[in-house]
Amino acid sequence: MKDHGGSTGGFAWGTAAWSAGTLTLLVALPPMARSGLRDRLATHWGASGQPDGSLPLWAAVLVPAAIWTVLVATAVLWRAARPLRGAVLASGGVLLAGAQASIVWANLRHPDWHDADPVTVGAVATVVAAFAAGAVGVLTSRRPVAPAAPGRGPRMDIPEGERRVWLSRTANPWLSLLAAVTGAVALAALLVGIGGPAEPVWSLIAPFAVVSIAVLACSSVRVRVAERGLDVAFGPFGWPVRHWDAADIEWARAEDRTPAQVGGWGYRLSGLGVTVMLRSGACLVIRSGGRDFAVSVDDAERGAALLNSLAGSRARRP
Known part of the structure; x- marks a missing residue:
C-alpha cells in the first residue's frame, strides 16, 4: 500500500498555517491602518452604495476574528470530509479577509464613517475570489483514506x-494555547463591555467561550x-x-x-x-x-x- 504520510502531514500543516495567517490578517489589518481610521468604521452599505451601519474599531477587529475562529474550530473539531473542509476554509478565509480589507480601504482618510467610500467593486471581487479559492481548496485536498x-x-x-x-498521558500544547487565546478574547470582550460605555457583546463572548472550553477538553x-x-x-x-x-x-x-x-x-x-x-x-x-x-x-x-x-x-x- 502506498504511504501517504507526507501528503497528509503537508495538508495538516497547510491548514494550520492558513488558519493562523488568516486570523493574523483579520486582527492586524485595522490597527496597521489606525492612523487613517476613526473610532468607528462603516461596516454595512445599503443598496444605494452609501454606508448605513458602523462598528467601533475594536469590534471591527474582533467580530471577523470570532467568525473565523468558530469556522476553523468547527472544521477541525467536528466531522467534515477533507475536500469540504478545504473548500470551507479556503473560501471562508478569502471572503473574510477580502471583506476586512475592503472595509479598511473604504474608511481610510474619512473623518466620519458616513463619508466612507462605496465597496461594490471590492465586494464583487471578494465573492469571485472566494468561489475560486473554494474550488482550489476542493481540488488540492482530495485524497482517499483507506x-x-x-x-x-x-x-x-x-x-x-x-x-x-x-x-x-498525552497533551497538545498548541490546543492548550488555542484554548487560552480564545478564552482570553472572551474575557477581554466581557471586561471591555463591563468597564466601558457599551454593554457586553454576548454574540462575541459566547462563541469564544464555547470554543475555549471545547478545545481545552480535547487538549490532553x-x-x-x-x-x-x-x-x-x-x-x-x-x-x-x-x-x-x-x-x-x-x-x-x-x-x-x-x-x-x-x-x-x-x-x-x-x-x-x-x-x-x-x-x-x-x-x-x-x-x-x-x-x-x-x-x-x-x-x-x-x-x-x-x-x-x-x-x-x-x-x-x-
Missing part, C-alpha cells in the same frame, strides 16, 4: 494472582488500563471520562495515525471511527460493540497487549 484492516493485536503474559495497571488525555477495563479521561481536570469494560472489548492494538487521516486535531469522527488525535504517531485502538475508538498516547503497544490479556481473561470467566 481504513486499516482490523487485527487481534499483541497479548501480555500475566502470572496467576498478579495484577497490572498501564497508565499513559489520561489513559488507564486496569482489570476493570479502559478509562480515557479528557482535559486537565480529567473530566469527562469514557469507560469500556474489559469483557466488552473485542481487541486492542497499536496503530500509527496522522491528523490528516482522521480529519484534524482533537475529538474526531471519520471512516476510521472515533479518534482522539493529539499528535501524530502511535495510537491505542480498540474495538467494542463493532465500533473503533483510538487515542494517541505513548507506549500504546504495551497498553494494547495488557488490554487484550485482560479482555481474554474476562471473556473466559463463567
Whole structure:
C-alpha cells in the first residue's frame, strides 16, 4: 500500500498555517491602518452604495476574528470530509479577509464613517475570489483514506494472582494555547463591555467561550488500563471520562495515525471511527460493540497487549 504520510502531514500543516495567517490578517489589518481610521468604521452599505451601519474599531477587529475562529474550530473539531473542509476554509478565509480589507480601504482618510467610500467593486471581487479559492481548496485536498484492516493485536503474559495497571498521558500544547487565546478574547470582550460605555457583546463572548472550553477538553488525555477495563479521561481536570469494560472489548492494538487521516486535531469522527488525535504517531485502538475508538498516547503497544490479556481473561470467566 502506498504511504501517504507526507501528503497528509503537508495538508495538516497547510491548514494550520492558513488558519493562523488568516486570523493574523483579520486582527492586524485595522490597527496597521489606525492612523487613517476613526473610532468607528462603516461596516454595512445599503443598496444605494452609501454606508448605513458602523462598528467601533475594536469590534471591527474582533467580530471577523470570532467568525473565523468558530469556522476553523468547527472544521477541525467536528466531522467534515477533507475536500469540504478545504473548500470551507479556503473560501471562508478569502471572503473574510477580502471583506476586512475592503472595509479598511473604504474608511481610510474619512473623518466620519458616513463619508466612507462605496465597496461594490471590492465586494464583487471578494465573492469571485472566494468561489475560486473554494474550488482550489476542493481540488488540492482530495485524497482517499483507506481504513486499516482490523487485527487481534499483541497479548501480555500475566502470572496467576498478579495484577497490572498501564497508565499513559498525552497533551497538545498548541490546543492548550488555542484554548487560552480564545478564552482570553472572551474575557477581554466581557471586561471591555463591563468597564466601558457599551454593554457586553454576548454574540462575541459566547462563541469564544464555547470554543475555549471545547478545545481545552480535547487538549490532553489520561489513559488507564486496569482489570476493570479502559478509562480515557479528557482535559486537565480529567473530566469527562469514557469507560469500556474489559469483557466488552473485542481487541486492542497499536496503530500509527496522522491528523490528516482522521480529519484534524482533537475529538474526531471519520471512516476510521472515533479518534482522539493529539499528535501524530502511535495510537491505542480498540474495538467494542463493532465500533473503533483510538487515542494517541505513548507506549500504546504495551497498553494494547495488557488490554487484550485482560479482555481474554474476562471473556473466559463463567
